[in-house]
Amino acid sequence: DIVMTQSPDSLAVSLGERATINCKSSQSVLYSSNNKNYLAWYQQKPGQPPKLLIYWASTRESGVPDRFSGSGSGTDFTLTISSLQAEDVAVYYCQQYYSTPPVTFGPGTKVDIK
Amino acid sequence: QVQLQESGPGLVKPSQTLSLTCTVSGGSISSGSYYWSWIRQPAGKGLEWIGRIYTSGSTNYNPSLKSRVTISVDTSKNQFSLKLSSVTAADTAVYYCARTGSWHEGWFDPWGQGTLVTVSS
Numbered sequence: 001d002i003v004m005t006q007s008p009d010s011l012a013v014s015l016g017e018r019a020t021i022n023c024k025s026s027q028s029v030l031y032s033s034n035n036k037n038y039l040a041w042y043q044q045k046p047g048q049p050p051k052l053l054i055y056w057a058s059t060r061e062s063g064v065p066d067r068f069s070g071s072g073s074g075t076d077f078t079l080t081i082s083s084l085q086a087e088d089v090a091v092y093y094c095q096q097y098y099s100t101p102p103v104t105f106g107p108g109t110k111v112d113i114k
Numbered sequence: 115q116v117q118l119q120e121s122g123p124g125l126v127k128p129s130q131t132l133s134l135t136c137t138v139s140g141g142s143i144s145s146g147s148y149y150w151s152w153i154r155q156p157a158g159k160g161l162e163w164i165g166r167i168y169t170s171g172s173t174n175y176n177p178s179l180k181s182r183v184t185i186s187v188d189t190s191k192n193q194f195s196l197k198l199s200s201v202t203a204a205d206t207a208v209y210y211c212a213r214t215g216s217w218h219e220g221w222f223d224p225w226g227q228g229t230l231v232t233v234s235s
Contacts, residue, residue, distance in 0.1 A: 001177075031218075040221035049210055049225035050161065061223070093161060097220025102176040103151075103163040 002026050002099050004106035006092075012114040019081040021109045023094035028074045031098060038098035041070055041079045044108075045090045053092075054079070081111070089113060116141040118211050118226035126205075126233050132198040136211030136226055143192045144169045149214045151222065152185060152196045154207040162207075166214065167194055201233045 003026040013019040029038045037057035042050035052061045054070040057077055067082045081088055094106040122134035136150065143150065151166040165175035167185045175183045179198070187194040198205060208230050212222040 034218075036218075038218075038220065042222075049212075049228050050222070051225075052221055052223040055219075055221040095161075095221065097214075097217070100217065100220060101163075101165070101174040102178070103214075103220065105161040105163070107160045 001102055002029065002096050002104050004094055004096055004104050006094060006106040006109045008109060009107075010110040010112065012112045013081075013084045014114045015086065016083050017114075019084050019088070019111055021079040021092050021111070023072075023077040023079070023106050025075045025077075025096050025098075027099070029096045029098035030074050037073055037077070038096060039070075039072075039077055040095045040097065041068075042093045042095065043088075043090045044093065050093060084111070084113070086113060116213065116224060118213065118224060120209060120211050120226045120229040122229060122231070124230055124232060126201055126231060127235050128202055128233055129200055132196070132201050132205060132209075132231055132233070134196045134209055134211075134229065134231070135193050136195070138192045138194075138213075142189075143187065143194065144189050147216050149174075149216070150185075150187065150194045151212050151214055153210045153212055153222070153225075154205075155210070155228075156204075156207045164196065164198075164209075203233050205231070206233045207231060 007022045039057040041054040044050040058070040091108045126132045149166040152164040167173045182199045184197040208228040210228045212225040
């Protein structure tokens with residue numbers, strides 16, 4: 001199984017400031033045939049299901065604000081919120097879909113307002 | 115757009131079988147090349163993928179749960195279901211159903227709202 005890790009476990013950022021979340025996979029999720037990274041990011045607010053933000057490591061889902069961006073390749077990935085808004089308080093998860101089953105998720109990173 | 119809704123008992127006794135159904139609305143469960151998955155989340159913890167089914171009936175399960183899981187589909191009712199046998203308190207969680215594409219599009223979207231299942235006598 002591919003093991004996903006995230007750092008930090010939690011972070012507090014001032015409104016309007018940048019938040020950066022890291023995700024690392026235990027093996028590469030880059031598929032050489034199409035040069036795509038099989039990694040997605042989700043946002044989960046309390047009492048709600050996860051919401052897809054980004055797939056292919058950097059493709060923003062329709063309707064997701066452009067302050068959310070994904071980057072990275074191979075085994076190391078980053079989700080950046082360029083200017084944190086109050087509504088961005090949530091837990092963020094990464095997920096690999098390169099080697100399945102099983103699909104695996106990272107443990108989550110909690111983002112709060114400082 | 116497609117919406118998913120979980121249903122089933124909120125309380126299951128230890129050693130019994132947990133049974134949940136996910137009803138798909140806004141589109142046919144048989145249309146497109148989609149897999150239909152179950153994912154769970156214990157309170158305050160992360161996400162665990164349980165398994166998935168294709169509308170042909172082909173299934174894949176998480177090896178950690180494989181011996182206890184059965185996922186089935188009823189295309190006539192636009193539903194798919196989860197059975198988890200021999201449950202213990204460790205199976206207490208919010209259970210979500212979700213849609214995913216083929217291997218090349220293996221992200222989950224949309225998700226159901228989730229249903230809390232508590233295992234307790």
